[in-house]
Amino acid sequence: GQQLNQSPQSMFIQEGEDVSMNCTSSSIFNTWLWYKQEPGEGPVLLIALYKAGELTSNGRLTAQFGITRKDSFLNISASIPSDVGIYFCAGRIYNQGGKLIFGQGTELSVKP
Amino acid sequence: SAVISQKPSRDICQRGTSLTIQCQVDSQVTMMFWYRQQPGQSLTLIATANQGSEATYESGFVIDKFPISRPNLTFSTLTVSNMSPEDSSIYLCSVGTRTGVGTEAFFGQGTRLTVV
Numbered sequence: 001g002q003q004l005n006q007s008p009q010s011m012f013i014q015e016g017e018d019v020s021m022n023c024t025s026s027s028i029f030n031t032w033l034w035y036k037q038e039p040g041e042g043p044v045l046l047i048a049l050y051k052a053g054e055l056t057s058n059g060r061l062t063a064q065f066g067i068t069r070k071d072s073f074l075n076i077s078a079s080i081p082s083d084v085g086i087y088f089c090a091g092r093i094y095n096q097g098g099k100l101i102f103g104q105g106t107e108l109s110v111k112p
Numbered sequence: 113s114a115v116i117s118q119k120p121s122r123d124i125c126q127r128g129t130s131l132t133i134q135c136q137v138d139s140q141v142t143m144m145f146w147y148r149q150q151p152g153q154s155l156t157l158i159a160t161a162n163q164g165s166e167a168t169y170e171s172g173f174v175i176d177k178f179p180i181s182r183p184n185l186t187f188s189t190l191t192v193s194n195m196s197p198e199d200s201s202i203y204l205c206s207v208g209t210r211t212g213v214g215t216e217a218f219f220g221q222g223t224r225l226t227v228v
Contacts, residue, residue, distance in 0.1 A: 031214055042204050042219035043155070045113070050214035088154060090217070098143040098208040098215055099170075102155040 006089050006103025013079055014111050021106040022073040023089035031092035032065050032072040033100065038085045046087075047074070069094075079110050114139055114207050116220035124226045125195055132191045133223045135205030140185035143208030143215070146178070149222070150201045158203075161188040195227045 006023045013019060023032070031050055035043035047058050049065035049072060056063055063074045072091070076083055089103040115138040125131050135144065144161040158178055159167040167180035182188040192199055205220040 033217060035219075040221075040224070042116075042222045045216060045218060048211075048214065048216050090155075092215070097160070098217070099145060099157050099160060100155075100206075100217055101157075104154050 004089060004091055004101050004103040006106060008106055009104065010107040010109070012109045012111065015080060017079055019076040019079055019083070019108060020073060021087060021089075022071060023091070023103045024071040025091060025101075026070065027091075027093050028069045029072075029091035030069070030094045032063070033090045033092075034061075034063050034072070034074045035088045035090060036085045037088060037105075043088055076108075079108075081110050081112050084108055084110050113216070114141060114209055114218050116205055116207060116218060118205050118220035118223050120223060121221060122224040122226075124228060127196050127227055129195055130191055130193045131195065131225060132189050133203055133205075135188045135190070135220055137186045137207050139209075141207040141209060142185070144182060144188045145206040145208070145217075146180060146188070146190045147204040147206060147219075148201045149204060155204065158190070161190075192225065195225075197227045200225055200227045 004025050034046045037043045047063040052069045054065040060077045086105045086107050088105050090100040117136045119134045146158040147155040149155045157170050158173045159169040161167050161180050161182040163182045179191045202222040204222045208215045208217050
């Protein structure tokens with residue numbers, strides 16, 4: 001089946017550093033969504049992208065929908081301890097209804 | 113965004129038994145989905161819950177094991193049947209809501225299931 005490759009799997013950074021993670025696919029997507037999941041909680045939507053080339057920000061978070069429609073990245077600037085969690089990308093394949101395919105997740109640890 | 117409530121939030125069950133998970137949304141939604149998240153893993157779609165008709169299951173998931181009901185546009189249930197320890201996972205309800213530019217997807221807090 002379709003797969004989303006998300007990297008890196010984990011990151012251990014110092015507070016204040018910038019973070020970048022990305023997802024790639026062999027399929028064309030018409031939607032990219034980025035989520036954060038904390039322990040014991042469901043994923044929380046951070047950013048939604050709907051057009052190739054779209055660049056969207058949400059506070060210190062910035063995400064882009066790749067031009068090829070097969071990739072997306074998420075950047076976090078000036079990380080803080082509460083950024084800790086697992087970040088997932090999710091994509092919606094063109095012509096396959098509303099279901100999402102998820103990346104493997106990037107576990108972010110921030111050292112104060 | 114939609115507010116999604118799942119019950120129970122967690123449970124410990126004996127193997128061979130069944131558990132029904134409820135998902136209640138605070139507004140009518142067209143799309144509802146059920147996902148499984150195995151320990152330390154990503155989310156995998158189990159099925160799309162269709163209002164008034166049988167759910168649409170993904171490869172590897174069958175109705176006998178994961179029967180789903182969706183009697184209206186705000187409520188759905190997922191049953192995990194004849195449980196084994198391999199069914200220990202987080203089960204998540206998700207809804208799709210249309211915005212002006214696309215469809216966003218929101219999740220409940222999940223049901224953490226442990227089978228012993």
